Amino acid sequence: MRWSFPRRTNVPVHAAARSRSFKYKVVGAALGTVLAGVAAYAATNWVVGLNSGSSGEGQSANIANISVTAVSSPSATNLLYPGGTGDVVVTIANSNPYPVTITAVQLPTNTTYATGYTTSALSTTQTGCLSTTPSDVVWNYSTTTSGSSHTLTTPLTVGASGQANNPLVATLTNDASMTAAAPAACTATYFSMPSLTGITATGGAATSTTSPATDAWTS
């Protein structure tokens, strides 16, 4: 026997028409609410990726990658020594029309070593203190696995393109480490740290971090 909605009997024709019209309005309002909510969410937050230093990366339309480069100023105050840690200073640039907040970084392995240079200009390599020597300088807390993620103590928000605090200079406290076996040639040397493998960042309304800033990951 075919199943169907229960029938209602003795319903006037004009009343039935009003009833159907009301139902259409209710359904339409509910559908509109759902669609509006989805659109509002999509307009609020975007996932942001990281510029590659070697080649361009595919990215979603309207989302530009963040670039992170080394910078010599302000000078690191915690200097590296064998068995110890030191500061790393970076500058972060954002070309998006909205602020970008970075909450974590992804690091290369703990056997990916920095290259040593004779001056802060990082133009002349230091003999006997290269990444291949090795220099024994790595990102602190890096592991045997490439891409290990490390959360910043405080999220760093880079201002929107053309706005204040963009680029943002940040000193990452004690986020470089030097093993006890570092060569003597690495004394009084400047290091270009190994490339980060990625960052965790989102774009959207936020108050930018005042530059220069101090931050770190501690695990």
Added chain:
Amino acid sequence: MRRQGRGFGPCRPLLVVIGAALLLTPWFITSDADAATSWSVGLAASSKGEAQAQALPAAPTGVSAACADPTTSKTITITWSAVTHASAYAVYKATSTTSTPGSYSSVETGLTTTSWTTGTLTAGDNYWFKVVADIGTNWASAQSSATAESTINSSNPYCVQP
């Protein structure tokens, strides 16, 4: 004539659309939020920022020698000031029968304190000492200044400082 009405019959297609939207919306939202992408980034070799290593440690200061017990022993205790980040110290000794020291040679390494006492020394000899600070396996400071001459005798006082 009264018309027999039906329930939401004409609205069935709309209901299907709404139901599908409600079911799928969480998936769309979370998939975008959870797609935390990351790309490799290079730190340009010519950039001006970086980490920096300190210079070699300075030679220890305040190095001095004192007779451990001149009335009974022919030993000398050497002390010095700590060097920042030093992981160990090494002591060098020079010996001579005159007041001019000979060449220095290592007599103790791997010291983790800032003092060291010799074993029994040879009567009739004069001694001078220097100290080196080590940081890690391969970094070492220059030798410190020499201690004052210490003389070892065969009888009491067995040890004399100038």
